[in-house]
Structures are given as C-alpha cells and as structure tokens.
Amino acid sequence: MSQSLHFFTPSNLTFSKQSLPKPSCNRRFPVTTLSPKLISIKASTSADPNSSTTPPQVLISDNGTGAGEILSSTPQDYDTPPSQSFLSDSSSIDVDAATEVELKENGFRSTRRTKLVCTIGPATCGFEELQALAVGGMNVARINMCHGTREWHKRVIERVRRLNEEKGFAVAIMMDTEGSEIHMGDLGGASSAKAEDGEIWTFSVRAFDLPRPERTINVNYDGFAEDVKVGDELLVDGGMVRFEVIEKIGPDVKCRCTDPGLMLPRANLTFWRDGSLVRERNAMLPTISSKDWLDIDFGIAEGVDFIAISFVKSAEVINHLKSYIAARSRDSDIAVIAKIESIDSLRNLEEIIQASDGAMVARGDLGAQIPLEQVPSAQQKIVQICRQLNKPVIVASQLLESMIEYPTPTRAEVADVSEAVRQRADALMLSGESAMGQYPDKALAVLRSVSVRIEKWWREEKRYEAMELPAVGSSFSDSISEEICSSAAKMANNLGVDALFVYTKTGHMASLLSRCRPDCPIFAFTSTKSVRRRLNLQWGLIPFRVSFSDDMESNLNKTFSLLKARGMIKSGDLVIAVSDMLQSIQVMNVP
Ligand SMILES: Nc1ncnc2c1ncn2[C@@H]1O[C@H](COP(=O)(O)OP(=O)(O)O)[C@@H](O)[C@H]1O
Ligand SMILES: C=C(OP(=O)(O)O)C(=O)O
Ligand SMILES: [K+]
Ligand SMILES: [Mg+2]
Structure with missing residues (x-):
C-alpha cells in the first residue's frame, strides 16, 4: 500500500x-x-x-x-x-x-552520513593500502599535486580505478592543485628538517646542490628575496616553525629561528610585517599557475571526479575553469571545489561558493592567513553558506594531526571532529594522517566512529537549530x-x-x-x-x-x-x- x-x-x-x-x-x-x-x-x-x-x-x-x-x-x-x-x-x-x-551490519538507520576524504601519499599509495582505506570507509581519494610527479599520481588513480572495478568500491578521485602560493622546496628528498631555537637558516630561490647544505631551504617564488624585509617574521606551515629575517644577501635570505619545530617538504611559507600578513607581489600571482593548468589537463585526461582549486580569490577563476573543463571534457562532469584558504576567499565567499560545485575549509593555509582564533568562526560560516547554497563542503586539515605519529587521537582532536560533524559538514578530510602518517587506517576509523556517534546523538537529542534554507x-x-x-x-x-x-x-x-x-x-x-x-x-x-x-x-x-x-x-x-x-x-x- x-x-x-x-x-x-x-x-x-x-x-x-x-x-x-x-x-x-x-x-x-x-x-x-x-x-x-x-x-x-x-x-x-x-x-x-x-x-x-x-x-x-x-x-x-x-x-x-x-x-x-x-x-x-x-x-x-x-x-x-x-x-x-x-x-x-x-x-x-x-x-x-x-x-x-555497513548497511547490513548496522541497519540503514545507523549508516554514516558524514563522508570521508583521504589524502593519498607515500603511506597509502599501494593497492593494499588503498584497499584498506576503501574498506575503512574512504569515499574520496585526494591527490595533492603539490607533491609527487604526475606519473606517481597517475599510478594512484589507476589503482583506485582498479579497486573500484575489481572490488566493487565507488571511491571518487579529487585532484588538488598546487596553486601559486609560496612554499619551500622538497628538502632534497628528506622527510623533514628540524629547526632549533636561535639557529640561522638560509632561505633562497637558488637551487642547492645535493646533498642539500645544512640549514638551507629552497623557496619556489622568484620574488622572495625582493619582497621580504629585514625584521619580517617568516612562518613555516602557518606558524608551526617561525623565523625572523636578519639579513638579505642577493637571492639569499638569512633568518633566525624563533619558534623551533619540524619543517615538512614543500611546507607553505608566509611572511608577516608589523603583525599583518604581507600580501604584495605574491598576492598578484594567478590562482591557477601554468603548472596547475598542466595538472588540470592531466586531471581531465584521467577523468578525475573533482578538481579542488587552491587559494581561490574570486568567482571569476572558478567560472573560467568550469568553462575550460566543459570545453575539454567529453561529459564535463568534473566538479570544481573551491578551497577557502585565503583572506581574499573569505572576502568573496558567497560569490565563490555560488560559482563552485563545492568548497573546502582548508584550515591549514587559512590558519596561516588569519589569526588562528578566527578559524573556527570562519569554518562555521563557510559550512553554513555551503548548506544554504546547496554545495557540498569539506572540513580539512589537522583534524587528527597527532595521529601522524600516535595511534590514538587527543581529546581535543576528537572534539574538533565532533564539532565538524555537529555542524553537519558533508565531508571530513585527512591530510598528513593518511598521506604520510603511521596510522592511516586508525585515523580513518576514528573519523568513522566519531561521525557515527555524533550523528546518532544529534538524531536522538535533536540538538539542532532549524536552518532557513x-x-x-x-x-x-x-x-x-x-x-x-x-x-x-x-x-x-x-x-x-x-x-x-x-x-x-x-x-x-x-x-x-x-x-535538508x-x-x-x-x-x-x-x-x-x-x-x-x-x-x-x-x-x-x-x-x-x-x-x-x-x-x-x-x-x-x-x-x-x-x-x-x-x-x-x-x-x-x-x-x-x-x-x-x-x-x-x-x-x-x-x-
Ligand atoms: N604525493 C605525495 N608524495 C609525497 N608526500 C606527500 C604526497 N601527498 C602528501 N604528502 C605528504 O603529506 C603531507 C600532508 O599532505 P597535504 O596536507 O596534502 O600537503 P601540504 O602539507 O603540502 O598541505 C605533506 O606535507 C607531505 O609531506
Ligand atoms: C587542505 C589544504 O590545502 P593544502 O593541503 O593543499 O595546503 C589546507 O591548506 O588546509
Ligand atoms: K594543494
Ligand atoms: Mg592549502
């Protein structure tokens, strides 16, 4: 009936x-x-x-x-x-x-609603490791074009496709562009470099011979030495490590470490003057670099499902990319995801999201461009606008950062994941945790169990404010x-x-x-x-x-x-x- x-x-x-x-x-x-x-x-x-x-x-x-x-x-x-x-x-x-x-085990009332994105890196690029992530609930595999070669990414895409074909998964692929922002080189193949308090390091656009001389960092941006000034603060990865610029010698910028820490290959660099982010010439760089266009061509040829654009500043670039994809891809069904990770993207938030097929709260770089204490409210706002405009939204970066090294998350990390689930974001993303961490499967399991638990709590308690749609x-x-x-x-x-x-x-x-x-x-x-x-x-x-x-x-x-x-x-x-x-x-x- x-x-x-x-x-x-x-x-x-x-x-x-x-x-x-x-x-x-x-x-x-x-x-x-x-x-x-x-x-x-x-x-x-x-x-x-x-x-x-x-x-x-x-x-x-x-x-x-x-x-x-x-x-x-x-x-x-x-x-x-x-x-x-x-x-x-x-x-x-x-x-x-x-x-x-999951449907059979838990009954469909209890299936997970929040989707999970995993960044694929050296720790998870093998077929077995990818399969373990798929079994663990990975809905989307993300490849970050900032790292690795196109050949490397092509192999990952092939493995994911094979997994789908042979094992019955439906894992989608998201390609994330490198973008034009300033970052360090790849540390000559080293997995990290440790900077100690008071050490003097040289940041330079020069390519150093291998093995990389001690305390040197290659920078990808030609205008670097011209743009920085003595006295500027140089932040690696949004402040995980900090330096003060003490001297400029031609292309070399000598800096003293003021906050020690571990620097990862291709870590993002920002410089600050009198307490504000310096956005001079690098802010003028195009959102999609010439290398990004080649990567986008690669993504179209490989038939990726999503292309995430780093450091989006306006809706214009999204519209441009969408027409580019439509003209080149047979069925033009690649979705464009705008990464919200800069001051400009926050300024033009609504128009950017409106033009996109989805957005990512890219908290890593966002936290390097606005004070950290402003990131949570920005996240809430982005999630809310996406829901209103009917665009999927991903909350990304450092959700379970400590699990790169440890098998259990901190209470604070669990609370952060819970908050994103409670905001009813569409998806949560793992970065280093799955790309190069020691416990990718465990990190994914934490996202899964926290999502299911918080979703259930929300349904039982109905602790939500009705949202006008x-x-x-x-x-x-x-x-x-x-x-x-x-x-x-x-x-x-x-x-x-x-x-x-x-x-x-x-x-x-x-x-x-x-x-709804x-x-x-x-x-x-x-x-x-x-x-x-x-x-x-x-x-x-x-x-x-x-x-x-x-x-x-x-x-x-x-x-x-x-x-x-x-x-x-x-x-x-x-x-x-x-x-x-x-x-x-x-x-x-x-x-
Ligand atoms: N394809 C890759 N090859 C090598 N290392 C990778 C790759 N993808 C990611 N990683 C590692 O995982 C870390 C976290 O990934 P992600 O957050 O995507 O990049 P980033 O730290 O550059 O923003 C990177 O810093 C890098 O060390
Ligand atoms: C997801 C992010 O971008 P990427 O990892 O490419 O820097 C971020 O900045 O949070
Ligand atoms: K990227
Ligand atoms: Mg970023």
Whole structure:
C-alpha cells in the first residue's frame, strides 16, 4: 500500500494509470501492491518533456551478491543503452562494497552520513593500502599535486580505478592543485628538517646542490628575496616553525629561528610585517599557475571526479575553469571545489561558493592567513553558506594531526571532529594522517566512529537549530523540486521512515534532499557511475548505480526487488520516494 503526492505537469498529466508501461521482469511481487493512492494534485510547469514517452528500462545483468563481487561486468562509465537493456532479463544494482557491508551490519538507520576524504601519499599509495582505506570507509581519494610527479599520481588513480572495478568500491578521485602560493622546496628528498631555537637558516630561490647544505631551504617564488624585509617574521606551515629575517644577501635570505619545530617538504611559507600578513607581489600571482593548468589537463585526461582549486580569490577563476573543463571534457562532469584558504576567499565567499560545485575549509593555509582564533568562526560560516547554497563542503586539515605519529587521537582532536560533524559538514578530510602518517587506517576509523556517534546523538537529542534554507534554483520547476525535497525530508522525519529514495539523473534532486539533512539515510539511484561517484561527497547519500526509467512504479518495484535480494532492505520498511522525472512524493512500505 502506498500513498503519493503528485505535482502534475503537462507531461505527466498524460501519465494515466492505464497508460503506465507494464513493468517488466519483476517476478518477486506483483506491481499492484504498489499502486499509488493520489492524495493531492497541483498543476505546474513541465519537468521532463520525455517523462511519459520514454519506455521503461530494465536493470542490467547481475551476478554479484558478496561485497567483493558487486561490480557488473560493464567497465564503461554509462549504462547499456535502453534498447540493449531491454534485451536483458536479469537485473543489477551497484553500491559501494564498504557501504553495503555497513548497511547490513548496522541497519540503514545507523549508516554514516558524514563522508570521508583521504589524502593519498607515500603511506597509502599501494593497492593494499588503498584497499584498506576503501574498506575503512574512504569515499574520496585526494591527490595533492603539490607533491609527487604526475606519473606517481597517475599510478594512484589507476589503482583506485582498479579497486573500484575489481572490488566493487565507488571511491571518487579529487585532484588538488598546487596553486601559486609560496612554499619551500622538497628538502632534497628528506622527510623533514628540524629547526632549533636561535639557529640561522638560509632561505633562497637558488637551487642547492645535493646533498642539500645544512640549514638551507629552497623557496619556489622568484620574488622572495625582493619582497621580504629585514625584521619580517617568516612562518613555516602557518606558524608551526617561525623565523625572523636578519639579513638579505642577493637571492639569499638569512633568518633566525624563533619558534623551533619540524619543517615538512614543500611546507607553505608566509611572511608577516608589523603583525599583518604581507600580501604584495605574491598576492598578484594567478590562482591557477601554468603548472596547475598542466595538472588540470592531466586531471581531465584521467577523468578525475573533482578538481579542488587552491587559494581561490574570486568567482571569476572558478567560472573560467568550469568553462575550460566543459570545453575539454567529453561529459564535463568534473566538479570544481573551491578551497577557502585565503583572506581574499573569505572576502568573496558567497560569490565563490555560488560559482563552485563545492568548497573546502582548508584550515591549514587559512590558519596561516588569519589569526588562528578566527578559524573556527570562519569554518562555521563557510559550512553554513555551503548548506544554504546547496554545495557540498569539506572540513580539512589537522583534524587528527597527532595521529601522524600516535595511534590514538587527543581529546581535543576528537572534539574538533565532533564539532565538524555537529555542524553537519558533508565531508571530513585527512591530510598528513593518511598521506604520510603511521596510522592511516586508525585515523580513518576514528573519523568513522566519531561521525557515527555524533550523528546518532544529534538524531536522538535533536540538538539542532532549524536552518532557513533559501530557494536556490531560478525556475519554477526548480522551486517545485526544492519544495518536494524539503516536504519529503520533513515527512520522513515526522513519520520516522526508514529511508528516502531518490531517482536522479544528474544528482540534483539527491543533493536537495541531502541539504535538508533528514534523520533517515537517502538512497540515491542514478544511472551513471560518474554521478554516483560525485554523490559520494554529499552528506547522507548512499549512491547506487542502476538503470531506471521514467516510470516510477516500475523503478520502485525493481529497486525493492534488487535491494531485497541483496538483503539491504526488507518487507515492511517504510520508504518515501521522490524523483526528478516525475514530480511526486510517494510513501510506502516495502512489499
Ligand atoms: N604525493 C605525495 N608524495 C609525497 N608526500 C606527500 C604526497 N601527498 C602528501 N604528502 C605528504 O603529506 C603531507 C600532508 O599532505 P597535504 O596536507 O596534502 O600537503 P601540504 O602539507 O603540502 O598541505 C605533506 O606535507 C607531505 O609531506
Ligand atoms: C587542505 C589544504 O590545502 P593544502 O593541503 O593543499 O595546503 C589546507 O591548506 O588546509
Ligand atoms: K594543494
Ligand atoms: Mg592549502
């Protein structure tokens, strides 16, 4: 028995009960059990002009049941076209192997809603290590183009893709650009360099011979010696180590260490004068350097899912990059993530986020550009704006910094992770913890367990302030979608349903549901692997790849049957379904 709320459009007005295409190949239960009962009607503009004309597709062949055998044998990124689908009489549905295990173990009410991004580095670049992260819940693998060679990154991408193909994961790939900011060289291959109090170090644009002379640091920015002044404070990695500039000799800048510490290869450098960040010539450097453009070409060629842009200053660069990608990539479905890590990005926050497909609170560099005590409020603001503008947001850097060296986090780190989860950020990111730390799997496990615990606490206690979610779309059809999603989410909370189902071609309806942060998980069904991987970054979405038609009733029948066969749902579960083909809300028990 199901109940539904339809928003009738000229296209779906013709979609009468009698004309519904007969659902095919579902032998598990009769379709009549699902006949929707109409409870409300509203006329509106058109949703999808093809909604009543496209014949239903059949879900493509399935043979996998175990977590390791889920992936169908079709390696291409797109479904079998409808005509071919009709030829198949069996069905398949793809879901990330780790998610499937989690769904079965914990039941879907308790699945993790917060997504996890892991930076891949020397500690995790091998196939086995990547697999361990995927099993541990990594949703997105991040490669930082600031480090390593393109060849190295290419191998990592290949391994992640192989993991997805062979082991049934759906890990997305995010490429992060180096950006034009000033940083140290790679320390001649050393893993770190220790600066002691009072030591004199030379920072220079000169390339030093190997082995690197003692107490020398190469700097990547040609104007460095000209821009700094004697008396300036030089901060490594936002102040992890500090120096005072004492003398300039040609390209060499002599500095005295005032706060000792460990310097990592390619650590970021900023200089301060009279208590303010010096932003002279380096602030004029382009956001995307010529090297970044080559890396972006590489990312497009490799088909990465996300490109994160470092040190974004304005919306312009995002728009430029998006048109560049659209012109070059076949299906232009690479999402652009704006890293908020500079004073300029904070100034133009709304327009940058509006232009982007998501944002990252890049606290590492942000904390080097604004006083540390201002970082938490900036984080809260960025997370809130992203939610309002319906863009996924990642909270990044130093979440579990001590776990680079130790197997347990500090209480303060757990509190920091909890706060990001409580703010309902879409995703949390590991940097050094997973790239070069000693306990990458343990760090990921901490993010996972803290996320699940805080999410549960939030649902039980309902300790949240209701957030006004403004309209994001411009057309009347967009408004209908937004209203449907917010109503569906509200109904799901009030009725205590087990899951929201959303059938979405582009992922937009799924993101609108995610934005409402409902109590139950959201099963997002989409027909392309790339959309499914992109949905991996968004809060509460469990992305499935399945081919589906514009006929909701047959979609539901088939999905129920496939999910039941896989043990992911059971008869009696209460579900609310929406789709971007037919503007309706249906409430039903799984037959
Ligand atoms: N591809 C890589 N090759 C070597 N080391 C890496 C790589 N990616 C990350 N790392 C190491 O992990 C640390 C943390 O990564 P990340 O936060 O992404 O970079 P950064 O510290 O430059 O901001 C880096 O400082 C570097 O030591
Ligand atoms: C994520 C960040 O950027 P990157 O690691 O590339 O410096 C950051 O600065 O916090
Ligand atoms: K970077
Ligand atoms: Mg940064």
